[in-house]
Structure formats: structure tokens, C-alpha cells
Amino acid sequence: MRRRSQRLPCSDFEVLDGPIFKRLSRGTPILKMQPSLDKSRPSGHGRPMAFESFMEIALDEARKATSRGEVPVGAVLVGPDRQVLAHAGNRTRELSDPTAHAEMLVIREGTVALACERLLGCDLYVTLEPCAMCAAAIAAARVARLYYGASDPKSGGVAHGARIFSHPQSHHSPEVYDGIAGAEAATLLREFFEIRR
Numbered sequence: 001m002r003r004r005s006q007r008l009p010c011s012d013f014e015v016l017d018g019p020i021f022k023r024l025s026r027g028t029p030i031l032k033m034q035p036s037l038d039k040s041r042p043s044g045h046g047r048p049m050a051f052e053s054f055m056e057i058a059l060d061e062a063r064k065a066t067s068r069g070e071v072p073v074g075a076v077l078v079g080p081d082r083q084v085l086a087h088a089g090n091r092t093r094e095l096s097d098p099t100a101h102a103e104m105l106v107i108r109e110g111t112v113a114l115a116c117e118r119l120l121g122c123d124l125y126v127t128l129e130p131c132a133m134c135a136a137a138i139a140a141a142r143v144a145r146l147y148y149g150a151s152d153p154k155s156g157g158v159a160h161g162a163r164i165f166s167h168p169q170s171h172h173s174p175e176v177y178d179g180i181a182g183a184e185a186a187t188l189l190r191e192f193f194e195i196r197r
């Protein structure tokens with residue numbers, strides 16, 4: 001596929017734009033790696049180890065959300081330099097804010113940290129398939145890559161429902177990788193809702 005290179009405001013990073021949808025095999029296992037390890041590895045080997053580490057942080061945020069009585073979804077935003085810009089879990093109940101999904105919180109914090117409304121070159125890791133609202137925000141923020149865990153046929157907006165990134169009105173489509181630590185993320189959600197039945 002031919003990819004269009006585009007330079008956008010308030011960044012020195014060259015990004016690739018266009019309808020790119022990639023898939024890893026479902027149920028890709030998560031490994032216990034530290035983010036610092038990938039700095040010592042040659043380029044080309046760092047990313048797979050890094051995304052596994054960052055999803056572990058997202059899972060930890062999901063567990064913390066459970067302890068607050070929130071739906072256990074966690075997210076991490078990683079900058080172009082591979083440093084964590086923000087990590088958060090759902091806080092809709094705590095903030096009385098239906099938009100306070102984990103993805104929205106890390107996008108807001110990340111744009112403030114970068115002093116830019118666009119997150120060029122950034123990666124977003126989230127334990128659950130983003131809903132349509134969050135997927136639209138991810139597109140608006142020009143997030144480069146989206147990694148998510150469990151799929152969400154009921155409320156997801158990436159592979160289900162609105163399929164925001166495939167929609168003709170979408171201005172930007174990140175690379176999408178699904179199924180990363182999906183079993184762990186799904187177990188957290190299942191246990192949360194079983195307790196509340």
C-alpha cells in the first residue's frame with residue numbers, strides 16, 4: 001500500500017497518514033518487559049517489546065479503576081521519544097463526566113504536555129477497543145498507532161459499530177493493532193460486571 005507522508009503543524013515529526021489498519025493475531029501474549037530495555041536494543045527490535053510493556057501499564061490502570069468502582073479500562077499515551085506522556089483509567093463516576101474514558105484522559109493530558117492539539121508520532125495503548133467517541137478523538141488528535149486489548153462488539157467504534165477510522169468522514173486513521181493482552185483485559189471487565197449483577 002502506498003502511504004502518504006504529511007507534515008502537520010506544531011511538530012518536527014513526519015507522520016504517515018491514510019487508512020491503515022493492521023492486525024496482530026488475537027490473544028497476543030503480554031511479556032513482562034521493562035520499557036527501559038528497548039533503549040539498549042537495536043531499532044527494529046524495540047517496538048514489540050515496548051508495546052507489551054506499555055500495555056502492562058494500561059492493565060494496571062484498569063485494575064486501579066476497578067478499585068475506584070469504575071469500569072476497568074486503562075490507557076497509556078507514549079510520545080515519539082518512547083516516553084510515557086500520560087496514563088489513566090476510567091474516571092466517569094468520580095468526575096461525573098461521561099467523557100472521562102481512559103483514552104480521553106490520556107489524550108487531554110498528552111496534548112497539554114506537548115502543548116499541541118495533535119499527538120503526532122504518539123502511540124496510544126488501551127485495554128479495550130475504543131468507543132466511537134474515543135476513536136473520533138484519536139483521529140482528531142492524529143495519534144499514529146493504536147494498540148488495544150479486548151474487543152468490544154457492544155460499544156466499540158473501531159472494529160464494530162461506527163468503525164470510525166474506516167468512515168469516509170474520518171480525517172485520519174492510525175495504525176491499529178488489536179488483541180494485545182486481550183484475555184487479561186477481558187477478564188478484568190468480566191469480573192467487574194459479574195460482581196455487580
Ligand SMILES: [Zn+2]
Nearest residue numbers: 101130131134
Ligand atoms: Zn471511549
